[in-house]
Amino acid sequence: MDWNSFRLILAISRTGSLKGAAKTLGHDHSTIFRWLNTLEATFQVQLFERSAGTYRPTDAGERMLLAAERMEEEALALDRDITGRDARLSGNLRITCSESLAYRLLNDLLVEFRARHDGISIELLVDNRQLDLLRREADIAIRATRPAEGDLFGRRLADTAWALYASPAYLAGKPTPVAPGFAGHSFIGWDTAATAAAATWLTDMVPGAAIVYRSSSLINQMMAVKAGIGLALLPCYLGDPEADLVRVAGPEGALTRELWLITHRDLRNTARVRAFFDVVGRGLVARRDLLEGKG
Template identity: 80%
Template sequence: MDWNDFRLILAISRTGSLKGAAKELGNDHSTIFRWLNGLEARFRVQLFERNGGVYVPTDAGDRMLLAAERMEAEALALDRDIAGRDARLSGNLRITCSESLAYRILNDLLAGFRSRHEGITVELLVDNRQLDLLRREADIAIRATRPVEGDLFGRQIAETAWALYASPRYLADRDRFIGGSFEGHRFIGWDTSAVAAAAKWLTETVPNDRIVYRSSSLINQMMAVKAGIGMALLPCYLGDPETDIESIAVPEAALTRELWLITHRDLRNTARVRAFFDVVGQALTARRQLLEGRSRNRAAL
């Protein structure tokens, strides 16, 4: 058997469709369809049940999937082991972080990192999802969550605070006091499928009829605040530097999160990973006041 056959089984199983597998493997749908049919014909067994376009592994498919996962795990472990021995301050470094952190802070930090280590090429994956460091989807993650997987290594940088923000235009004809019923106020929220802690807080705290605008992007939510559509819950590092919006309440304690630099344990001694932890970790720590919501005077709130 060819390793690519196992990659096909992994891709179809993980995405549940030929279209998803084609995207993951960089092929078109028809190629994946022929590839799977040829594999099943060769073994004279059906590997997937087709239920309304959703592909579910059969018993034979599950058996092949288990083998494929073991092979992938060994290949990834070997890849990390070799990369972990790399003492060169050169090569590619894949970083992942949220959209808001990339927008507000990270580009300045990466400019400083590149000026010190010009041989390292940085690839920034801006994604609010948690990419899988175990599968080398990224080398380093900057996350607002403590690493729980035993194979991950992390360093806590700071805490991140969240508060409600509004524009002077919005507040011009409204009471600044936010009552328990939020009478007379409008809110900007997340899309209904969001699972972020801030989205959950809004759902549990603010009546649904008070949320008049939704967006999956925090940057877009901030721009909606500037436009006067309503108030939004934003990380303080995103909202505080803006001069045309203001926080109308102290940071919401329940939404405070830890900010971590995270990598796989096998990669922590790689020269370029160590350099990133040192340079960017120190630069993030220097911005702790901004991250923790202490850069703006809130004495009047």
């Protein structure tokens, strides 16, 4: 057996399908299907139970999965250890943050970062999911949550405040928005599967019939407010700078979150990671009033 066999087991187990494994490993579905069949034929054992298109490990598959996870962790630990010793201000940094932070704040800060450290290239993963820093899905994350895993290192930068926004054209001739219920007003909300605190707040505070438009994108929600569809709950750093939006309520204290810059402990002394913490971290702290809805 080689490492690719274990990677195959990991990918199928984590995605639950051959299609998901193919995407993870960068191959087509037929190749993954052929590899799995070859592996099972070699050991003369079934590694996955197939039911309604979902693949679940058998006992033999679970045994191989545990071994694969141990091997992966050792490989990742070695990678972090070697990378953590890197004193060069060059190479690649994989950064992850939310769509709204990338849109409003990060590009301006990256201009300064690149001016100071032009030997470092940036790969930005704009994703509202929390990518796994332990598995090196990213090197650095900018998150609105305190790091919980013991192997992560973080720097608290500021709080992030949320408020309700509308366009002046939408508000013309309408009653003043008053909580709870905000009677007489339409709302722009999240997609029905969203679990974000802002989505929960809207569900608790606003009748379902008042949410007339939904989107999984905060940028799209902001543009819908500009178009006059209704009110939307936005981070203050996103809504306040828009000249054609007005804040009509808030900030909502229950939605305030801490903003953190996070990396793995093994990487915190890598020169390019330290440089990013210095330039981008300092730049975000300098924008604290905007992030906290005070500016």
